[in-house]
Amino acid sequence: MSALSGSAGWTLGDARGSAVAVGTSGSPNATPGSGVTFGAEGPLGPTDTAAALDGSANAYLDAGKPAVDTSRTFSVSAWVNLPERPTDDVTIVSQDGTGAPGFDLGYDVDTESWTFRTPMNELEAMGSWKVSGATAVPGSWTHLIGVYDDELGTLSLFVNGDLIKEDVQKRRTKWDATGSLQIGRKLSLDGYTSNFKGSIADVKVYDRVIPEAEGEVLGGISASQLAYWQVDSATSGVAPEDAGGTGLTLGGAASIYLPDDSCDPVLDPDCVAPAEPLWGDGHLVLNGSDAYATRAAGLLAKEDSFTLTARARLAAAGSTKDQTVLSLAGATGSAVTVKYRASEDRWELVVTDKDATTATTSTADATGVLPSSGGDGDHLALVYSAVFGDVLLYVNGTLAAQAPWDNAWDFTTASLQVGRTLTGSTGSGYFDGAVDELRMYRGALDASTVPTVAVLPAGSSIEETVT
Structure with missing residues (x-):
């Protein structure tokens, strides 16, 4: 399957009971598992809605095709709200490879922080390149942006519009994951794992770098x-x-x-x-x-x-x-x-x-x-x-x-x-x-x-x- 050109997105603000999450800008509709409920309160308050995922194996949305070429420059963003701090790794957005995702934006229990990672190869047997930072605050909406800059060869992470400057890392191997974009889970050799529990809104994937100034605008949270x-x-x-x-x-x-x-x-x-x-x-x-x-x-x-x-x-x-x-x-x-x-x-x-x-x-x-x-x-x-x-x-x-x-x-x-x-x-x-x-x-x-x-x-x- 070929990746979408430009950008892809899913607001996840679909009406309660919807059978799909409608894609924006020509993106395919994402099919939810039975562990997904639409109509939860979104990041902008009661008039804004999001998708609630229950953390079970059925807590996911499958877009059915890739959103981006993961061997080239790309960025991925989402709003998330956790009911409590996870005790295991959880994934917000990923894209299927053969036995591992091409990228994984989520929460890492080892560092107890948000993380953006790309496995070293399609089987993740050799580990991954990753950047991590900031604390997950339960009950509070948080905006995340993961960025891979192919020209510089770097991975970076924004949390609430702020670049985690102390952890910008090199990605030393790259490959293209040609499988489906997933919301709320990631692929492993044993099947899908790291199912998300909480609310997710406004998932976007770009085939370009999100610069720091734009990251501040996209993720800045108004008090x-x-x-x-x-x-x-x-x-x-x-x-x-x-x-x-x-x-x-x-x-x-x-x-x-x-x-x-x-x-x-x-x-x-x-x-x-x-x-x-x-x-x-x-x-x-x-x-x-x-x-x-x-x-x-x-x-x-x-x-x-x-x-x-x-x-x-x-x-x-x-x-x-x-x-x-x-x-x-x-x-x-x-x-x-x-x-x-x-x-x-x-x-x-x-x-x-x-x-x-x-x-x-x-x-x-x-x-x-x-x-x-x-x-x-x-x-x-x-x-x-x-x-x-x-x-x-x-x-x-x-x-x-x-x-x-x-x-x-x-x-x-x-x-x-x-x-x-x-x-x-x-x-x-x-x-x-x-x-x-x-x-x-x-x-x-x-x-x-x-x-x-x-x-x-x-x-x-x-x-x-x-x-």
Whole structure:
């Protein structure tokens, strides 16, 4: 069978009960096994659909013909969502050879990461050339792209639009697998194996290289705003969430500052004009001794990427005590903390590896900027990528601190603390100053988006300003 020219694709967004997965751009329809169900929620939300595979021997879709010449340049991509981390290798997309696939895009248990491989020969007796990287996050949609560049002789892998730069490898043998393209399994000498359990969407195969810039566009995941608290009002001690979600509960002497508009210097030259709010119409006032605000646990996913942002201003420059702006508190400690570190006069990022008294703590001081005690304060954005296992702190839209974070936290049990660190039932590190414009996102905001979020007008969201 001859491979398709140009590109092949299957959205897998077919209606529930469909007998085939319709191919795009002239691609053949793919026939599903009985372990495939159409109509699962896709990567773009409830209005988008995908194919769910149950992990059995019948969990596959067979396109009936090859999609690409695997001895020449090609790329393959797909969206995937795992219900849990696999305990055996699983395949997302492959193409049949004689006793091995010409390529295999999937998950590798040996490296505990996503992988793209090409066997050394048609029987895979001598092993394979492969590239691997990034962590599989259960319950989260992930975009993968495997690329073979015949001109350079290299294999590479993109995860969520990011090239795994530390693992670009040479493919030193090449051959053309002329069998059918498979979704959800791969061929071996003993038959088909590595059946996938989870959801798959938008499989594409190209007869060209996907360059890095295009990979970022194809696989870039937009963070979605989970909550936004303007903190410019409070009713019965609760500052409302902008979209009607759970508000922030004010504790201790926390209050909302709103300028007194009764003073008009034009009419009364002796009156003193009120100070402007930190951002928007008002801000949260914290006294450094017992004031804080909190939102109960349950907003974040168990182990997925997330972003927390806030605007903060110290009451006075050169404070002699450490002060917490934001933290995620568990039963015995904090998963992550953004704070003012007095000894260095810097914003600081603090992470722990688990919710236990024996947790290991890592810190990173923000560079390049002194914490502000005037004007609009500083915009602080904490960005955690579960896929790449690191956490970043941006100050006023610029990356200022970074730390690896190999953690065992269940974020569904972590409450948001504003203006303090919470250990058990004891608060500490109370913030003295103003905090405003608190936002929480599911997903990691990318470096190009953080500066936009830093200057969003009060009351607006990123969806209104970024296309």
